[in-house]
Amino acid sequence: MILPELDVRTPASLSDALQMMAEFPGARPLAGGTDLLVLLKQRLLPVGPLIDLGRLAELETLGTVGENLVIGAGVTLCEVGENTLVRNLFPALSEAAAAAAGPNLRNMGTIGGNLCLFPRCLYYNQSRFWRSTLGNCLKTGGESCFAVPGSLRCYACFSADCPPPLIALGAKVSVARWCDGQVGSRLIPLEDLYRNDGVRPLTLNPDELVTAIYLPVREGLRSAYGKYRRRASIDFPLAGVAVSFVLEENRFKDIVVVLGAMASAPIMAREAMTLLEGREYGKEVLEAAAEQVARGTHPVRNQPGSPEHRRHMTRILFRRMVAKLVTGD
Numbered sequence: 001m002i003l004p005e006l007d008v009r010t011p012a013s014l015s016d017a018l019q020m021m022a023e024f025p026g027a028r029p030l031a032g033g034t035d036l037l038v039l040l041k042q043r044l045l046p047v048g049p050l051i052d053l054g055r056l057a058e059l060e061t062l063g064t065v066g067e068n069l070v071i072g073a074g075v076t077l078c079e080v081g082e083n084t085l086v087r088n089l090f091p092a093l094s095e096a097a098a099a100a101a102g103p104n105l106r107n108m109g110t111i112g113g114n115l116c117l118f119p120r121c122l123y124y125n126q127s128r129f130w131r132s133t134l135g136n137c138l139k140t141g142g143e144s145c146f147a148v149p150g151s152l153r154c155y156a157c158f159s160a161d162c163p164p165p166l167i168a169l170g171a172k173v174s175v176a177r178w179c180d181g182q183v184g185s186r187l188i189p190l191e192d193l194y195r196n197d198g199v200r201p202l203t204l205n206p207d208e209l210v211t212a213i214y215l216p217v218r219e220g221l222r223s224a225y226g227k228y229r230r231r232a233s234i235d236f237p238l239a240g241v242a243v244s245f246v247l248e249e250n251r252f253k254d255i256v257v258v259l260g261a262m263a264s265a266p267i268m269a270r271e272a273m274t275l276l277e278g279r280e281y282g283k284e285v286l287e288a289a290a291e292q293v294a295r296g297t298h299p300v301r302n303q304p305g306s307p308e309h310r311r312h313m314t315r316i317l318f319r320r321m322v323a324k325l326v327t328g329d
């Protein structure tokens, strides 16, 4: 797998980068490159100009601003995982960043790239030679999905670790573009970045960049992230469960449960959230909620392991995370 010849542009500032994104049709942002370069090697993307975000100081913020913790899109997974503020205030995010990929990839890979990771599929993330034996699936311009034969929509799996905990923690992201000769930006809830569509997974316009994440600091918020994968040293999640809540007199308040690797976007386990909200912690209620978590998922056969097993793992991870946050066990 050899890289094609690349046209890499190196902007000196965020506004330069946004101007380049607007100027060159087909331009893509290049952050750590740990996913993008693999896709280019596999000839899964057209080769256009790459706008290197690696040297942009504006994307490197990590600290509290007012009532938020602000994390720049260019901060590495390693820094997010090891940062004391993140670890103390938002353990679910710290756990997810530390469990993504392997150490060398976490040193290069950024949180912005993690939010914008392409959904994955056993039939898609393969070399051109491997794929040539089957022809094109929906995601590579064919007429139907190989994972769900006959389906006219792509079910590629959302495999990034950080977005589920970030959504559970109430994150917003700032999105910027070059507009009327200046930088324009908007702030959106992170869940609005995703469409649950394997072919067009993000709501970003082609000339937009994610610049930062805003996490509201809240006293008493407990959170955890549980991940199931084949090799704990490096693999993508086959199931991911993020939970956050406040516990008041042993009752759940503002509980949010978000699942990763079950669909083409992170999904909220709304039935389980409704069932637990305001209820007192106990084994029976936890068991009933875990059942709802599993029942609300619909993974398909596009990742290693059976969909039934992955769904069952959401039940187990959810139970473990909640019990750990309540009892410390």
Ligand SMILES: Cc1cc2nc3c(=O)[nH]c(=O)nc-3n(C[C@H](O)[C@H](O)[C@H](O)COP(=O)(O)OP(=O)(O)OC[C@H]3O[C@@H](n4cnc5c(N)ncnc54)[C@H](O)[C@@H]3O)c2cc1C
Binding pocket: 028, 029, 030, 031, 032, 033, 034, 035, 036, 037, 038, 053, 073, 077, 099, 100, 101, 102, 105, 108, 109, 110, 111, 112, 113, 114, 115, 116, 117, 118, 159, 160, 161, 162, 208, 209, 210, 211, 234, 235, 236, 237
């Ligand atoms: C062997 C292996 C195992 C991995 N395991 C995991 C895992 O377990 N969990 C996991 O979550 N990930 C995993 N990854 C994927 C990847 O390493 C991480 O998701 C990483 O955070 C991607 O960040 P990056 O900076 O390298 O992104 P890049 O590869 O540079 O970019 C990824 C995508 O995001 C876009 N992008 C980047 N920055 C921005 C921005 N600021 N605004 C808009 N778009 C942007 C790029 O154009 C590209 O489409 C793995 C990768 C490999 C090779």
